[in-house]
Amino acid sequence: xxxxxxxxxxxxxxxxxxxLALLEREDAYASDIIEHLKQAKMIVVEGTLYPxxxxxxxxxxxxxxxxxxxxxxxxxxxxxTDKGGSVLNELHTTWNDLVQAVEKTTKTx
Amino acid sequence: MNKTLNINLGGLIFHIxxxxxxxxERYLTTLKRQFSKAEGGEEIIRDIxxxxxxxxxxxTGKVKEVISSADVExxxxxxxxxxxxxxxxxxxxxxxxxxxxxxPKKRIFRDPDDRIxxxxxxxxxxxxxxxxxxxxxxxxxxxxxxxxxxFYLVLWLVVPKANTTAEKLQMRGETVNISNIEKSIRxxxxxxxxxxxxxxxxxxxxxxxxPTRQAGDFLRExxxxxxxxxxxILRFILKLIGFFFIFIGFIVLFALVAALFTGSFHLMGSxxxxxxxxxxxSLVTVSSAHFNLVLIGTALLILAPLTLIIYLGVRIIFxxxxxxSPVRNGLILAAIVGFIMVLIAGIRIGVEFDDRSxxxxxxxxxxPDDLMNLxxxxxxxxxxxxxxxxxxxxxxxxxxxxxxxxxxxxxxxxDSIMRLKTKVMARGGNxxxxxxxxxxxxxxxxxxxxxxxxxxxxxxxxxxxPFRDQEVFMVLYLPVGKSVYxxxxxxxxxxxxxxxxxxxxxxxxxxxxxxxxxxxxCMDCRKTLEPEEPANPTQAPDPSHEPDTTEIEQMQALxxxxxxxxxxxxxxxxxxxxx
Numbered sequence: 028x029x030x031x032x033x034x035x036x037x038x039x040x041x042x043x044x045x046x047l048a049l050l051e052r053e054d055a056y057a058s059d060i061i062e063h064l065k066q067a068k069m070i071v072v073e074g075t076l077y078p079x080x081x082x083x084x085x086x087x088x089x090x091x092x093x094x095x096x097x098x099x100x101x102x103x104x105x106x107x108t109d110k111g112g113s114v115l116n117e118l119h120t121t122w123n124d125l126v127q128a129v130e131k132t133t134k135t136x
Numbered sequence: 137m138n139k140t141l142n143i144n145l146g147g148l149i150f151h152i153x154x155x156x157x158x159x160x161e162r163y164l165t166t167l168k169r170q171f172s173k174a175e176g177g178e179e180i181i182r183d184i185x186x187x188x189x190x191x192x193x194x195x196t197g198k199v200k201e202v203i204s205s206a207d208v209e210x211x212x213x214x215x216x217x218x219x220x221x222x223x224x225x226x227x228x229x230x231x232x233x234x235x236x237x238x239x240p241k242k243r244i245f246r247d248p249d250d251r252i253x254x255x256x257x258x259x260x261x262x263x264x265x266x267x268x269x270x271x272x273x274x275x276x277x278x279x280x281x282x283x284x285x286x287f288y289l290v291l292w293l294v295v296p297k298a299n300t301t302a303e304k305l306q307m308r309g310e311t312v313n314i315s316n317i318e319k320s321i322r323x324x325x326x327x328x329x330x331x332x333x334x335x336x337x338x339x340x341x342x343x344x345x346x347p348t349r350q351a352g353d354f355l356r357e358x359x360x361x362x363x364x365x366x367x368x369i370l371r372f373i374l375k376l377i378g379f380f381f382i383f384i385g386f387i388v389l390f391a392l393v394a395a396l397f398t399g400s401f402h403l404m405g406s407x408x409x410x411x412x413x414x415x416x417x418s419l420v421t422v423s424s425a426h427f428n429l430v431l432i433g434t435a436l437l438i439l440a441p442l443t444l445i446i447y448l449g450v451r452i453i454f455x456x457x458x459x460x461s462p463v464r465n466g467l468i469l470a471a472i473v474g475f476i477m478v479l480i481a482g483i484r485i486g487v488e489f490d491d492r493s494x495x496x497x498x499x500x501x502x503x504p505d506d507l508m509n510l511x512x513x514x515x516x517x518x519x520x521x522x523x524x525x526x527x528x529x530x531x532x533x534x535x536x537x538x539x540x541x542x543x544x545x546x547x548x549x550x551d552s553i554m555r556l557k558t559k560v561m562a563r564g565g566n567x568x569x570x571x572x573x574x575x576x577x578x579x580x581x582x583x584x585x586x587x588x589x590x591x592x593x594x595x596x597x598x599x600x601x602p603f604r605d606q607e608v609f610m611v612l613y614l615p616v617g618k619s620v621y622x623x624x625x626x627x628x629x630x631x632x633x634x635x636x637x638x639x640x641x642x643x644x645x646x647x648x649x650x651x652x653x654x655x656x657x658c659m660d661c662r663k664t665l666e667p668e669e670p671a672n673p674t675q676a677p678d679p680s681h682e683p684d685t686t687e688i689e690q691m692q693a694l695x696x697x698x699x700x701x702x703x704x705x706x707x708x709x710x711x712x713x714x715x
Contacts (some may be wrong), residue, residue, distance in 0.1 A: 057183060058190060072216025074167075077183045081176040100147035103183065127249055 038069055042079060044122055045069055047107060047115040050089065054106040080105065088114050140202055146182070146189035150196070152203040159208045160188075166218040188215065244450075245298035245307040246291075254292040262307045286389060286439075293463065294447040374452050381449025385442055392438065415532060419603035420485055430481040436474025440467045489563040489605060493570035501554040505587040506618055507648065508554070510544075512625035513582060513590045521593060521628075531594075536601070538594040542579070542608045543631035546620065548651050549613035556581060556589070557613065562606040573604040581610075593628050619650040619659060637661070 049063055064070045083089045088111035091103040139154045171177035191211045192203055247258035257275055261268035278287055298307045421427040444467050517538050520531055531538045564570030578596040583589055595608050624646045635656040648659040
């Protein structure tokens, strides 16, 4: 059994929640999001994020605008849509439930 | 030395070593292939390229201008291998993002993780997608409006607890509102429409394009279609029935609650409010425990089946699981327990009324005059009774309960002394208790002046004294030669007074009656007597006479059946019928 893979899967599951939560706080570039997630050790490789961002954008949970950067070409600047906000709330509740459930089941008696 | 290439990556120009270029190209090609099928694949690749360009820029500067193989390896390590890009959700194929978030059909559950009592409020809040706080406030408001406790208990019983994770997820599913209900019904209807369209399309195909197709297939299609259509119609009807059940259940509940506070019920020939009912139950019961037994038993007996009905409705509409057998059995048990409680309480009441006893007092009435005026004490309670047409046998008064079960009769005295005999009957668990119950009532006759007696139209049952069907029977023993005037108001208490004219009690009032050897004779109502036949001598009252049923039967056998019939309905034991 690949323990690393299991860990990665676990992180992947809550990645969407984290991205939405980050964007709720403030609009951000993809690289900013990556920076945050990396600091929090949520992602190991950056590649994971791009399909995810696109998928969230296609589901209208995120939107982006192009913004000029000081150096180089314009970059995508992501922000949370209203729909994204309500999904975030839902995920938050689910997450809290999950944490409770995990705590309950893993609690040593 | 290495050959370098110029590449445009994300709008930036890089110098890259040839072998590094091949590695990068292989990497990007693999990714492109991987995302070619995905929605927005090109965009993903573009974003990745931009990011890689960013990373390359961090690695190049004034000193270092060329991207080496090592740089590419490093960037690939940062970005992840192509298999790392795989999104588990994309693998599942056609499912859209929307589906993964919204597919779970919402069902109503109680939330065991966020509960104050039964998790009803949080469950409902999850169902309607609002903060549990509002639901709790609503329930508190409902409690104060008198409806909430019942509402909450019913939901507690009826709504299942979300036990599994799946159930907890289902608890928060699609938001349900009027437009969604409408939508789901429309969906079902359009499903029907689609079936029709499909069917007609296929039917035409069979008719024109595939005439060689076997008829059996066609018939099977017809049968399939009919069955599907019937299923849809059936489901629609079921929903309607569900609404109907809930409607009925809540109407009955509402009616009960409303009746409890505003309504009335029929007791002893008159209407009383439900608070009176509780008062009355407390009067006939033995103790507060007994009282509670009656109330709880009745509540269980009524609420348990009602809950089942409402549940059935809710289940049909919200597609709840079959009521868990412990809950269902519990409800049935509750109904049975309620029945047993009512039965026991009833038997207990019956026992309390089992035996009968009385006590009598006799009082000599001094009156030098020949005429005695008989009247009623017209106090406040009398007037209240009068308002109810005197059909009401019972009334709550300031320091107890008033019952108008007072009966008055006149009989000849064996000597020349006028006496008033008062006999109070009562029931009880045994004779001693019955006699106690008889003695504990308060009944008074006043003699404001020597030639006037004022009877009370009711007796008073002081607080804390149970009602055991106490009745006051009075007999005035009138010496021969003396007269009485029956005041008009006496109509409420006179009971089957024997008289020479054989007149009804109702006709006897407002007349003066003289005791003769034959019995009571009217002194001032000749006009009404004249057309009548002379009195039957055998009708002369028996000195030891007391009104009882055998007497009434005898009289019916004799001359005046109409009279006795009337009397028995007017003043007879009207109370027994309710007990």
